[in-house]
Amino acid sequence: MFDGTGFIHLSDSTAGMTAEDGLAALLRRCAERDPLALRALYDAMAPTMLGVALRLLRNRPHAEETLQDAFLQIWRNADRFDTQRGSPKAWMIGILRYRALDRLENEKRHTGTDELPDVAAELPVDIEDSRALSSCINELPENWRRSVMLSYVEGYSHSEIADLTKTPLGTIKSWIVRSLDALKKCLER
Known part of the structure; x- marks a missing residue:
């Protein structure tokens, strides 16, 4: 199923495994504090999550920092993920969105501006x-x-x-x- 690098390999026992199943398995391994699982999870999800952060924050350094914060929170809270309540991808993107929106709110308080990026304003x-x-x-x-x-x-x-x-x-x-x-x-x- 998994090799030492954290990558998912299909075998007879995992032939029916979907990408979401693979992400859920990696989250379970993160809950057990397996750093290789976090690396594999990051490799699988970082491009998508960075895209979400960039759309919300409109600033690459802020988006990258928010992505790192989100993965730290995912690592710390992996044991709270429940497949019965939603998909792993949606759970991780939700954490990222909350981090990005918190950052926007903090920036708004510190700069005194009410402007939000277009995407956030359109929600x-x-x-x-x-x-x-x-x-x-x-x-x-x-x-x-x-x-x-x-x-x-x-x-x-x-x-x-x-x-x-x-x-x-x-x-x-x-x-x-x-x-x-x-x-x-x-x-x-």
Whole structure:
């Protein structure tokens, strides 16, 4: 299943293992304080998570520092991950988002500005209003809904979504912009 480098190898016993299963296994090993598992987890998730941090923070050094902070928190809290409550990827990206938003909030307090990056400003609702958001998301056309979920929940870039869905990049960007506008209008009802 795993070699000494922390990389996942498929064998007879792991032939049915998905990428999410592999990430969950690495998190379990992190909970047992296996540093090789943390390295493998970092190698697997850092590019995606850095993309999310860059979109939120719009500053590469801050994004890289926030990524490191997030992985430190993932290491410390790996024993709290529960596959019954969500996917490992979403859990790790959630930790990163909270770290990035905390950083934005601290910067706002220290600089006295109310400006937020475009992506953060476009987020249409507080997390506490998740039922309304869920209802509004379900009203979106399937293509729009999938694009928004891949971008904002799974952390894929617009280019990655275009590749994944075999859809032109301009179309993906248009769907996401239209989705955010539709969600905002729906939530204002």
